[in-house]
Amino acid sequence: MATRKEPQITTPNARSKLKSRGAPYYRLVHAGLYLGYRKSKTAGRWVMRAYAGDKNYVVETLADADDGERQPDGVDVLDFQQAQDRARERETEIRADATGRRFGPYTVADALDDYLRDKLGREGRDSAEARRRCGDIAAAIGELEVGKLTKRDIRAWMESIANSPPRLRGGKFAQVDMSDPQVQRRRKDTANRYLNDLKAALNFAVEEDHVAPGAWRDVKPYKLVSQNRPRFLSLDEITRLLNACPPDLRALVNGGLLTGARRGDLVHMRVGDFVPESQAVTIGNRKSRYKGKPPFLCYLSDEGLRFFEAHTAGRDRQEPMFLRDDGRSWREDDIARPLKAANKAAKIKPAASFNVLRHTYASLSLMNGMSQMAVAQNLGHADTRMVEKHYGHLTPDWRKEQARHIPEFGIQVGNVEPIRSGR
Known part of the structure; x- marks a missing residue:
């Protein structure tokens, strides 16, 4: 041929x-x-x-x-x-x-894309906030090759965030006084949050064998800039908020106050997650469940037990725990508008989010004598570090009252007074 x-x-x-x-x-x-x-x-x-x-x-x-x-x-x-x-x-x-394979050097933008894709796959939904933050990082340092990323690169990027005013939604810079110490603190705190996002993406890239661990792991955040005093509601504010909520939202808010569960965990909770014989509800903490950790039990107060018994009576175990008045399941995006209206009607300023409800649960539980370990476990934490970090602000009166629980050591005090200078 x-x-x-x-x-x-x-x-x-x-x-x-x-x-x-x-x-x-x-x-x-x-x-x-x-x-x-x-x-x-x-x-x-x-x-x-x-x-x-x-x-x-x-x-x-x-x-x-x-x-x-x-x-x-x-x-x-x-x-x-x-x-x-x-x-x-x-x-x-x-x-x-x-x-769908990647060609060429593995850049910071590639790592962010992989991280967001994995986050979407794990959580089953797109996160506009995560996309926004990762987009900001990519716009600043996305072209840098991860393998050549230095501590100097990251520090310079963090300084540029700390030294610039915050951006508004339209892309313009906010009019703030950059000489104000509080503004400086908040901008450094923002830089720290961006650093956490960057490290999360790069650590994921290491786990997926895209890159080897680099010098970026040693970059330290700004110190003493985090506002470690989460706001919580008073009992009077709780009453006003609950009274201002429509019935379907009131049930969801009650669930948050009685368990400290995150908003996402509440909307995914099922009737069968209530375990009356253990006086607890099962919370599938999404942040830990997708790292291989199982859901955990949140033990309820007597008030919490009464609420969940009444709320689940006669209902199917597979039914969503919290439903809207029209019978549909709550979605996380459905909550913001009615909760904002309830805050406004209750005259709560600044408005309370479900994070505030979580902080309220933790703070009031600690102030009423619950141990830090019990609070930590009910919130889904592995240890007390997060509780110690975020709730060390409890009122001096409460701490003074707690000092009464310090035991007597049998120390004998005589009638001899110390000599003071000037006498």
Whole structure:
């Protein structure tokens, strides 16, 4: 069987003997890849034809050929060997795009994309706030290669955040006094939160074997800038808020106050999660469940037990624990508007979110004698560090009252007074 003779396009002299035509003269590079030479009346150009899968081919122009007086520069004018190399590079990129694989250096933007994709897969929903923060990071340092990322790069980026005013939704900078110590503290606190997001994305990249651990792990956040005094509601504010809530939202707010559960955990809770024989509810803490940790039991007060007994009476175990008045399940995005209206009607300023309800549960429980470990476990924490960090602000009167529980040590106090200077 006769074989097809390939066109001679390897040298300028051989190409000069070809006729001008619109169709390229193709030469096989390897299976699925052809390098072509398209000759016009004035000049010649290199083109490629690569198999992209599913019976599809991609045809692209690569660069000018080194015909006549044009000398190859490896960029705009290529000789035959350079054109082959360029074709192979583009073929790799095309096949990577077709299969979803990454090509080229692994950048900070790549790590953020992978992290967000994993977050969406784990949590089953898109997070606009996470996308916004990761988008801000990518805009600032996304082009940097993770393997070459230095502590100096990250510190300079953090300083740029700390030294600039906050951005408004439209992209403009807010009008704030950057010399104000409170403004400076808040901007450094914001830089710390962005650093946490960056480290989370890079740590995920390490777990997925995209990169090796780098110097970025040693970058420290700004110290003493976090506001470790979460706000909580007084008993009077709780009463006003509950009275202002419509019945369906009131049940959800009650659930938050009686368990300290996050908003997302409440909307995903089922009737069967109530365990009356243990006086507890099962909370599938989404933050820990997707790291392999099981759901946990939150033990209820007597008031909490009475609420859940009444709320679940006669209902199917698979039914969502909290339903809207129209019978539909609550979604996290459904809560903000009615809760805002309830806060306004109750005259609670600033408005209480479900995070505030969580802080209220923890703070009032501690102030009424619950141990830090019990509070931590009911909130789903592995130890007391988060409780100690966020709730060390409890009122001096409460701490003074707690000092009464310090035991007597049997120390004998005589009637001898210490000598003071000046006497």
